[in-house]
Amino acid sequence: MKLPIVAYGDPVLKKIGTDIDKDYPELKQLISNMFDTMYYANGVGxxxxxxxxxxxLFIVDTGDDDNGKPGYKRVFINAxxxxxTGEAWSFNEGCLSIPDIRENIMRKPNIKVKYFDENWVEHTDDVDGMPARVIQHEYDHIEGKLFTDKVSILRKTMLKGKLDAISKGNIQTDYKMKFPNKSKKR
Structure with missing residues (x-):
């Protein structure tokens, strides 16, 4: 089932996520729904x-590469x-919660991440390159941070009008969204 994606401006995007346990209600279904939603919206996380x-909780699937080699696909619980580590590099990032805005964001190329998978097996992985970047982006979400928090104050000021329009639902997307500041028509 495809879930609506929460748009920029919703307070849930600024909350630090809480850990969950094995008894979290309908966790397997939630994970399945999140993958359906991500794929429908053409996301990688x-x-x-x-x-x-x-x-x-977050999911990542970088998709197959140009040679058909399987990409990096994982479920991260309580990551x-x-x-x-490494020298930070810039990449033009976007976000399903902030459609139509992309910015160059600096991130380090190598990470060590500890998490549980969907079967509650604990992992500690060294990840590099694009999968590391996607993990860092999604990890920021569970820490209450957005990629727009990493741009300069000047750039964020320049984006303010677009960000306000997103929170009000004044954009078009190919996927269902929930807008925190959308005015109710009478």
Whole structure:
């Protein structure tokens, strides 16, 4: 089932997610729904806050590469980034909660991340390159941060009108969204 994606401006996107346990209600179905939602919206990652849930859960699927080699696909529950190393590099990032805005964001290329998968198996992985970047982006969501928080104050000021329009629902997307400041028509 495709879930509505919460738009910029919703308070849930600024909350630090809480840990969950094995008894979290309908967790397998939630994970399945998140993958359906992410694929439908053509994303490579999706965090629970983006579907309105302030919990420490996100998914990543970088897709197959140009040679058909399988991409990096994982479920991250209660993730903790333990280490970020290497020389930071810039990449033009976007976000399903902030459609039509892309910005160059600096991130380190190597991370060590500890998490549980969907079967509650604990992992500590060293990840690099694009999968590391996607993990960092989604991890920011469960920490109550958005990629727009990483741009300069001047750039954020320049984006203010677009961000306000997104929160009010004055945009078009190919996927269902929930807008925090959309005016109710009478």
């Amino acid at each position: 999706l965090a629970a806050p983006q579907v309105g849930l302030p919990i420490r 903790q980034i333990l280490e970020e």
